[in-house]
Amino acid sequence: MTETLHNLYLGFSVALAPSVLLYAFVGCVVGTLVGVLPGIGPLAGISLLLPASFGLDATSAIVLLAGIYYGAMYGGSTTSILMRIPGEAASVMTCIDGYEMTRKGRAGPALAIAAIGSYVAGTASIVGLMLLAPPLASFALRFGPPEYFALLMLGLLVLAYMSGGSMLKSLAMAVLGLLLGMIGIDPMTGFFRFSYGLIELGDGIGVVPVAVGLFGLSEILLTAGQPTATEIKKPRLKDLLPSREEWRDSIWPIGRGTVLGFFIGIIPGSAHIISSFVSYAVEKRLSKHPERFGHGAIEGVAGPESANTSATSGAFVPMLALGVPSGPIPAVMIAAMMVHGISPGPLLISQQPELFWGFIASMYVGNLVLLILNLPLVGIFVNVLRVPYPLLYPAILVFCVLGVYAVNGSAVDIGIMTATGALGYLLRKFDFETAPVVLGLILAPMMEMSFRQSLAMSSGSYAIFVNRPIALVMLTVGLALLLLSIVPFLMKRVDWRQRLGLEAEQEKG
């Protein structure tokens, strides 16, 4: 504990330096704006500023990019509550009850609880990150290729299990993503795979164009042609205070959302999207009045918003402790670290303590900044949404193209974004999840490398995956999830994930 406090002191001395503070603030503002604007998610925002971060020192760069990530979680709730349009994917569940509260004239308390819940969750989960990452990094020194392979396999299975729709379809999408990750040079033999003479594909398909295409461009394709934005109810500052009953009803959902979101965020493969989905399901199950959900229940805002913010801190645990990305955004941040000559992995915390602890401390500061930005200044951000959608989406499209091009300076990336945007549009029309595709793409190189290295270590014996206890445990859990998902199919009944999905669809409709 003494050592942790000492390290935290070191971290704050880094984080409170004027330059780092400035970049944390810029990241939070950009993140909030990105979260407010529908169609452009935190990944596009991060990719826009990624090239600009190359000239900064490593700590400032990571602080800036992380600020965008968790800033977007705060900002995404604003449009969900005021307009029933999720600013970004993790805020979808907030739309359901948040907008109903707005219709009943309770927009202010909904925004306040969302912001305060996010602040509490963000702060508490940073403590979790601070306490969990260093010992996990020490534990991870025991990880070898079999353990990494098992971990990544578990991540994909958890994502597929927790996705809202059919697990079979989610697994198919994960496999599709893994196949996309096979494009490029085989790292073990040097063979070009599926690159068709395009040198730019030698390094494989980039995460940024695929994610911006699948999430951002597909959203624009689906929503373009909408009429002018609906009326935006802008609450006044004095209307922001929740009632005593709303405070009381929010405390436990915020607490549960914080814990759930953090642990879901830790597992590589679980996106913050899933954390809000799970939190909503839990709150509805535990509520004494579940019939209130879908009609303006404050718990339906407090829980999911806390969960998705807490999940961002959880996502940093494998990123910092293991060097394993838990989603597209940590993957880009790992790439940013490597550009600065920092090798992410179990030794990062011990070799670069000022980076790790400065990053932790900046998140404390960033959460405070976001609370200030998202409450009294909510009106300023909401004004952006007054721009008619026929003008807003072309502007968002420009930023998507710019962000994708800026990463590598390659027009091929814009082509990849376009192709995956069209693919995402079709996938969503046919009711397929797109998150597993991106995750499969990110994890494919690591998974294949770990798999083939494991077989090389064991002279070709597959028993290595069951002879090593850590790998065995992780694979067993993954198998259990797979079997759990088959049970409803065999018993010909709807399981709890589909039941919630069905009910959420009815309420949103």
Next chain:
Amino acid sequence: MTTDRVSASVLVIFALLVIWESRQLPLGTFHRPGPAYVPILLAALLLIFGVFLILTTGRAPLLSSIRWSEWRHALAILLTCIFAVFAIERLGYRLTVLLALVFLVKAVEKRGWVSSLAFAFGMAFGSFYLFYTVLRVPLPQGPFGF
């Protein structure tokens, strides 16, 4: 014909395509996988999932139930992106964005000429100034100096 049957059929065809393309790469052995091993394994999995989906598509909606009301806008946006792919390094960032936005705002969204041009100029030159000049993000300049 349900949506799942159609989409699963596409996945099956894609999987077969991957297996066909992988024949040019060394497969290796079960104990020493080569560069084609994992792609073929994944393609086989995708094939199995696709077949399962075709066989178990009970509650999937009919293909005719999908609404495509926004297809014209979607097509226009995709064509704009394709234009950007070929034009951005030939015409430069500003001219490409200017032309793309004029097309989207004037031709597709049917706004007036003045507002369309003002918006397009503002976005093209404003974003270039912010990212190229202030943030020093490398952006291509065209043959006409902008």
